[in-house]
Amino acid sequence: MKGTHTPTNEWCMAFELSLQDEALHWYRQLPRKTKRTWKLLSDAFIKYYCSKFTESAKARYYSAKREDKEHVCDYLNRLNGYARNAGVQFENGGREAKDHVDHFLDTCDDRGLEERLCHARVKDIHDLEEMINDILRS
Structure with a gap:
């Protein structure tokens, strides 16, 4: 969403709406603050889905x-x-x-x-x- 005029923390809502099935289940267990703060949300996503991609x-x-x-x-x-x-x-x-x-x-x-x-x-x-x-x- 780089280049948009939307504040970064508002990206969280669009991100949530893009999720389904297991990813949505993962999202729902996150702390409220993480769901509302883009930096925390993106870090949590990367940690959960990408950090162990070789495994x-x-x-x-x-x-x-x-x-x-x-x-x-x-x-x-x-x-x-x-x-x-x-x-x-x-x-x-x-x-x-x-x-x-x-x-x-x-x-x-x-x-x-x-x-x-x-x-x-x-x-x-x-x-x-x-x-x-x-x-x-x-």
């Missing part, structure tokens, strides 16, 4: 780790996006769903959360999300 989607999924100061729910959303891109069938239960939950617990770097959830029966990622939200509220 396959499966490699990106299996090498994912929670970043410093990344909220556990934000990490779960990011990991879910990586899983979708890698073709991991985690949303409807089954073996891959359980493996996805285990992968999240192994990589979330929150031992307290891991200890509270490791013995829970979690059939899919939606159960895990509900349990995490309950723990964070208490």
Whole structure:
């Protein structure tokens, strides 16, 4: 949009309207400030979609780790996006769903959360999300 007279932060709305499917899901989990600030939004997009372009989607999924100061729910959303891109069938239960939950617990770097959830029966990622939200509220 270089060369337009539109203020850069107004580009964010046009960017959002151009998204669909997984990209729109990625966008919706971003913090409000990131969605409204072009520099933050473009940096987040590049980081998520371009920084590891040499890796396959499966490699990106299996090498994912929670970043410093990344909220556990934000990490779960990011990991879910990586899983979708890698073709991991985690949303409807089954073996891959359980493996996805285990992968999240192994990589979330929150031992307290891991200890509270490791013995829970979690059939899919939606159960895990509900349990995490309950723990964070208490």
